Amino acid sequence: MQFPKIIQGGMGVGVSNWRLANAVSKLGQLGVVSGTALDSLFVRRLADGDQGGHMRRGLDAFPFPEMAKRIWQEYFIPGGKPAGAPYPLPPMHQRRDLRKVVELCIVSNFVEVFLAREGHKNPVGINFLEKVQMPHLSSIYGAMLAGVGYVLMGAGIPLHIPGVMDALAAHHPAEYRLAVVGAAQDQDTAMHFDPADYAEGPLPILHRPQFLAIVSSNTLATTMLRRATGRVNGLILETPTAGGHNAPPRGKLQLNTAGEPVYGVRDQVDIAGLRALGVPFWLAGGYGSPEKVREALDQGAAGVQVGTAFAFTEESALRPDLKESLLLQAMDGSGQVFTDPLASPTGFPFKVAQLDGSYSDPVIAEARPRVCDLGYLREPYATPEGNIGYRCAAEPVANFLAKGGKIEETVGRKCLCNALMANVGCQQTRKDGYVEPPLVTVGDDLNTVAQFVTPGRASYSVAQVIESLLSQVTEQEAPAEQELAATA
Numbered sequence: 221m222q223f224p225k226i227i228q229g230g231m232g233v234g235v236s237n238w239r240l241a242n243a244v245s246k247l248g249q250l251g252v253v254s255g256t257a258l259d260s261l262f263v264r265r266l267a268d269g270d271q272g273g274h275m276r277r278g279l280d281a282f283p284f285p286e287m288a289k290r291i292w293q294e295y296f297i298p299g300g301k302p303a304g305a306p307y308p309l310p311p312m313h314q315r316r317d318l319r320k321v322v323e324l325c326i327v328s329n330f331v332e333v334f335l336a337r338e339g340h341k342n343p344v345g346i347n348f349l350e351k352v353q354m355p356h357l358s359s360i361y362g363a364m365l366a367g368v369g370y371v372l373m374g375a376g377i378p379l380h381i382p383g384v385m386d387a388l389a390a391h392h393p394a395e396y397r398l399a400v401v402g403a404a405q406d407q408d409t410a411m412h413f414d415p416a417d418y419a420e421g422p423l424p425i426l427h428r429p430q431f432l433a434i435v436s437s438n439t440l441a442t443t444m445l446r447r448a449t450g451r452v453n454g455l456i457l458e459t460p461t462a463g464g465h466n467a468p469p470r471g472k473l474q475l476n477t478a479g480e481p482v483y484g485v486r487d488q489v490d491i492a493g494l495r496a497l498g499v500p501f502w503l504a505g506g507y508g509s510p511e512k513v514r515e516a517l518d519q520g521a522a523g524v525q526v527g528t529a530f531a532f533t534e535e536s537a538l539r540p541d542l543k544e545s546l547l548l549q550a551m552d553g554s555g556q557v558f559t560d561p562l563a564s565p566t567g568f569p570f571k572v573a574q575l576d577g578s579y580s581d582p583v584i585a586e587a588r589p590r591v592c593d594l595g596y597l598r599e600p601y602a603t604p605e606g607n608i609g610y611r612c613a614a615e616p617v618a619n620f621l622a623k624g625g626k627i628e629e630t631v632g633r634k635c636l637c638n639a640l641m642a643n644v645g646c647q648q649t650r651k652d653g654y655v656e657p658p659l660v661t662v663g664d665d666l667n668t669v670a671q672f673v674t675p676g677r678a679s680y681s682v683a684q685v686i687e688s689l690l691s692q693v694t695e696q697e698a699p700a701e702q703e704l705a706a707t708a
């Protein structure tokens with residue numbers, strides 16, 4: 221059994237969709253679909269008329285046909301919604317989700333993994349952000365019903381996910397404690413999910429996927445291995461040059477003259493210490509080149525996790541106009557990436573590609589009316605009455621303040637939910653015609669993706685990236701026909 225040398229990192233929302241992950245896994249590396257906001261993305265694909273019929277194919281393979289039928293009947297629009305018409309919005313998540321929200325999560329996660337696994341026998345992974353907690357239980361179950369081989373999770377400390385996976389593999393009820401700001405010690409904040417409430421007939425045998433925790437420090441790596449509620453099969457060590465969200469620097473936040481967080485010696489990782497933990501590990505953040513893959517292997521890593529290089533492949537779901545503009549920037553070496561300490565309502569630094577006409581443009585950011593209608597990044601908080609409320613620092617300021625939020629938390633915040641939907645061509649159009657702008661996240665190494673573009677071409681494929689990344693890896697290290705370690 222071998223572990224993959226290359227993990228194509230999960231890229232939300234929907235950038236690493238089933239098509240990209242399928243292409244990577246087919247070539248014997250680990251393709252990872254993003255599980256973030258898949259339920260809303262699924263609704264939008266159906267509202268766009270399910271181009272290519274892929275969602276329908278996935279639904280036909282879903283083990284609970286009545287549930288699949290309900291979702292299809294509610295959201296599918298034959299031929300697609302009229303241009304300029306708003307997308308329908310499913311209800312937002314909460315601690316106790318409505319049944320139809322749970323069903324959407326189970327089904328959409330199933331379909332994404334099912335499609336990523338079609339046509340080959342290699343494992344496929346799914347990525348979630350720990351901070352986006354409310355959809356966890358139903359999403360993981362849906363992905364497991366489709367035989368997901370790996371679950372990868374970071375952006376928080378996913379100590380309880382391994383235990384959840386153990387329970388769900390046996391179709392047992394699972395519980396996850398929602399982090400609620402200001403909750404009293406004895407307040408019940410647990411979310412519950414019982415597969416028996418959703419089954420239609422006999423349940424398929426499930427395998428427990430491998431669990432890889434995405435961490436940013438040795439301390440976190442050790443904590444995950446010591447305190448997780450079940451087995452952690454490996455670690456992905458992600459440094460702050462990586463695309464997407466980054467872990468904040470240790471200690472008091474300091475900004476450089478450009479306004480980006482400054483990382484110091486305390487943020488450096490001790491690879492020898494990581495090796496000593498005795499589990500397979502992958503390095504992420506600027507490892508998208510043959511030299512860096514070699515370096516990682518020489519340091520004892522099982523391989524690397526790469527995002528940015530895959531985000532610009534022909535197979536990725538990033539909107540073609542955005543892909544093209546940023547690839548052109550990379551090719552002339554002018555691409556600029558800003559580590560924005562404020563943009564994300566999570567409070568984590570978020571990498572933003574600077575692109576005219578996108579939400580990175582201050583004029584566009586200023587002009588965007590604040591709306592919160594997807595709500596994945598809302599923070600649960602304890603109300604004075606002892607209930608749970610939900611607020612997002614990017615929602616209309618007055619609403620946020622009325623929910624006890626602080627004015628300073630609203631400054632510079634951007635609606636990532638709507639922006640990330642726009643990145644994959646599912647931008648919401650408002651009743652007044654306003655169209656949500658995209659906001660592209662990439663790693664600091666944006667310009668290096670030019671290495672994959674061959675002369676005379678303006679794009680590159682997954683196969684080219686994998687061939688290039690493995691070019692300094694020996695045949696013994698990465699046999700052409702390898703059986704990857706996974707239960708799928």
Ligand SMILES: Cc1cc2nc3c(=O)[nH]c(=O)nc-3n(C[C@H](O)[C@H](O)[C@H](O)COP(=O)(O)O)c2cc1C
Pocket residue numbers: 228229230231232233235254256347348349373374375434458461462463464465504505506507508525526527528529531661662663664665
């Ligand atoms: C467009 C994009 C979206 C990303 N979204 C996520 C995500 O949803 N969850 C996650 O854990 N990591 C996310 N990442 C991080 C990648 O999974 C990966 O760890 C990172 O890109 C590796 O560094 P690199 O960009 O230098 O290759 C994202 C990265 C990119 C470029």
